[in-house]
Amino acid sequence: AQSVAQPEDQVNVAEGNPLxxxxxxxxxxxxxxxxxxxxxxxxxxxxxKYITGDNLVKGSYGFEAEFNKSQTSxxxxxPSALVSDSALYFCAVRDITNAGKSTFGDGTTLTVKP
Amino acid sequence: xxxxxxxxRYLIKTRGQQVTLSCSPISGHRSVSWYQQTPGQGLQFxxxxxxxxxRNKGNFPGRFSGRQxxxxxxxxxxxxxxxxxxxxxLCASSLLRDANEQFFGPxxxxxxx
Numbered sequence: 001a002q003s004v005a006q007p008e009d010q011v012n013v014a015e016g017n018p019l020x021x022x023x024x025x026x027x028x029x030x031x032x033x034x035x036x037x038x039x040x041x042x043x044x045x046x047x048x049k050y051i052t053g054d055n056l057v058k059g060s061y062g063f064e065a066e067f068n069k070s071q072t073s074x075x076x077x078x079p080s081a082l083v084s085d086s087a088l089y090f091c092a093v094r095d096i097t098n099a100g101k102s103t104f105g106d107g108t109t110l111t112v113k114p
Numbered sequence: 115x116x117x118x119x120x121x122x123r124y125l126i127k128t129r130g131q132q133v134t135l136s137c138s139p140i141s142g143h144r145s146v147s148w149y150q151q152t153p154g155q156g157l158q159f160x161x162x163x164x165x166x167x168x169r170n171k172g173n174f175p176g177r178f179s180g181r182q183x184x185x186x187x188x189x190x191x192x193x194x195x196x197x198x199x200x201x202x203x204l205c206a207s208s209l210l211r212d213a214n215e216q217f218f219g220p221x222x223x224x225x226x227x
Binding site: 032034036043044045046049051090094096098099100101102103104105106107 | 145
């Protein structure tokens with residue numbers, strides 16, 4: 001069975017500071033990993049993904065994430081947070097041996113204060 | 115390019131009724147997935163269709179069913195509605211393979227009274 005854990009319900013950071021939103025996963029095979037963001041009253045939007053290759057992936061709005069196979073983690077990061085980054089963030093995993101199924105974490109609410 | 119569209123956007127039903135939700139994926143996308151989003155349970159995977167075939171399904175009772183048409187449009191049906199079925203139902207499409215990211219529609223807000 002595949003699973004995703006986002007251990008923090010809420011992350012608070014000050015504008016201009018770096019931010020990290022944590023995600024760990026469990027799959028039987030090799031993972032495809034994704035981050036999505038949900039702004040208030042808007043649909044989920046894709047941020048970035050890891051499929052294979054370089055462990056550090058870069059995505060939209062200055063976000064990046066690092067794939068760590070030994071720690072089964074895929075943490076989302078940004079060097080300098082903006083107030084407009086405040087939103088609900090979801091980590092998701094697909095197992096290449098379990099076609100078609102996506103498992104999402106429970107989400108982490110990021111609040112960036114001015 | 116038009117995004118994923120879902121109809122209707124809002125529904126109010128009573129217990130015991132059935133409901134059908136519709137999803138039109140982005141043109142050219144062949145995979146359509148459905149999710150139930152609730153404040154307490156997050157995003158729960160319902161099922162995924164690819165080229166009119168259900169490839170995978172989540173842990174939901176048989177009251178939840180779906181299908182995909184040859185034009186990739188998809189419908190989801192819930193029979194014998196229960197109060198606990200009140201949720202935001204999201205549809206997502208992706209281009210071809212599991213490595214492709216999903217594009218989400220705005221959702222259908224279902225309220226069961």
